[in-house]
Amino acid sequence: MVPCAEITIGKLTFTAATEINIRKSWKNFTDTATIKLPKAIYYYDENRNLKPVEHIGNFIKVGDKVEIKLGYNRQLFIEFIGYVARSPRIDIPYEILCEDEMWQLKRKEVSVSIQNATVKQIIQAVAPGYELDCIDEIYGDFSMKQTTAVKVFNELQEKAGIYTFFREGRLVCGKIYSDEKVLSKQPVFEYCENIIDHNLQYIYPDEAKIKVYAKSINKKGEAVTYEAGEDGGDIEHWTDRDGLSKEELKKRTDNRFKNLKTRGGYKGTITSFGWPRVEHGQVIQVVDKKYEERNTKNFVDEVEINMSANGGYRRISDIGRTYRDGEFKRIT
Template identity: 30%
Template sequence: MTTYALYGEIIFPAHEGRQGFKVRRFSEVKIESSWKSLTDTAEIVLPRKVRDFDRMKVSEWFREGDPLEIWLGYDGNLVLEFTGYVKTVPAGIPLLISCEDEMYKLKRNTISVSIKDCKLKQLLQEIAPGYSIVCDDTKLGNVRYSKVSPSQILEDLQKQGIYSWFKNKELHAMGRSQLEEDAVDIQLELTAGESLKQKAIEDTLVIMSLIRKKGKKLIVEVGDKNAGKRLKKEISGIEITEAELKREAEKMYRDAKQPGLDGDITLFGVPRIEHGSKMNLKSTLYPEKDGVYYVDAVTKTVTPPGYTQSCKLGNKTAV
């Protein structure tokens, strides 16, 4: 049997007069990441009795807005799992430090934007200067925002089906997270646990509406009439035709009716998974669960010496 030695480092770079330092002793690290949530978060639990902390006030070591990096791995092979900023530092014992990724910065200033015939990349470069942008050539039409935070603009894009997330210092904005990598083979009987069950395929009606700058609201309906499950989506700020709106509704309907699995699968620290990864599930006891699925969200929890990854599955894919 292969054994691994867990190793981790939390790096606090020098910032605003405070020297940089590393933390290698921690009680727990929990990282939550999803392409649907806008903001990735981390929680770090530190014992109060850590060398040198008692020589200095905790508030002088950890301050709101301080940058940090969380590196995790086995046998000294570390991977950068989280980069972001300290959000809160409670004074209790043990120390619980809450953190947010780069979205932390986009929540804390306001901006006004007015662009005619705007493309997605133009808007993102305007609201998030200094970051690398990864997106497609989606046309947004005329865009106008007045004194709102960049994160509020990204939340507005979500209502149009454009989801945003950071991957370290890269801002991604797409319809979903899908990494161009081979699927990771997972034998369900060898995992730390799973709560997967066949997803119920319900009768579904998609109601999509377009708020036009001039004229009446355009509404299209696609799907099963008298359905108990109704999915509604409202689009504004862009000019598209009724046929284009219907195609969007049809895609949303197909996604909703796609067979798959609900629930979570919990892995140990290897193989490494992130949202957008593909899992090729195999089961000896439950072959009906076999298939290749995208991962929508991952919660990584490290409580030395344990390391688990709780993965929420997304759509099933052919490859």
């Protein structure tokens, strides 16, 4: 299969680049792309005459729209949509740094003050106009003045473990693994087949790190929260609907944490070809015919995509927590 690309920056379209690197993850607010272009660049003017680009800064500006399509055998898929985030670096090869829609939310000043707010109300107040996929749970009183939407997202992340990011044009909040619009198809990666390289380590249950953020609304209508587990591992958000007290929520959360600790799985990254395509939040299967007891299904936490003349088209998937069959309903 022959790798191919189509890169649109402003009014310019390229069908090749020295190097392309794309990073997408729920762990970071912003998906990024770095495009490296060779010294000799040509474009078509309004009369369709082919001319050289003498100074890249005259053609590519901060804020220009960017779209990157990659694929094989002229079959292309959109891998990144965003904006030029910084003026092109004039080193050779030219380097263009891009960010997704979060770039816009970093630049606009906002203020929000809501009593007994839900998470959804907070997000809508600071980022209106976007298609929103958000948990609709009580957060409590919330107030931040003369700030940006991204700083509000950071506050939700630090105080309540609620992550916010863009996925395929939608602003997603609090749905790391439970986004119903992520494809249910589970790509299979098998040792000595389509796994080019890996640094996977099998984590046994007693070694697994898990953090559970629990919440319940008590009989007074107040939000009761409790955290159990360890930092640096998998994250789970759990909402109990039974109106529990602090002590009752603690007991149930501790039991839930103990049950989650009984599951092992892989940690690390898998390097594969550009296809099959994988996005963060999707579930993949890791198959080891030699040690079948280690066959697992895992969520993907981060995806790094690389294309270059020497390295070809590669996808690095960072393995997240183990998936339990029937855990969420997904589109097909």
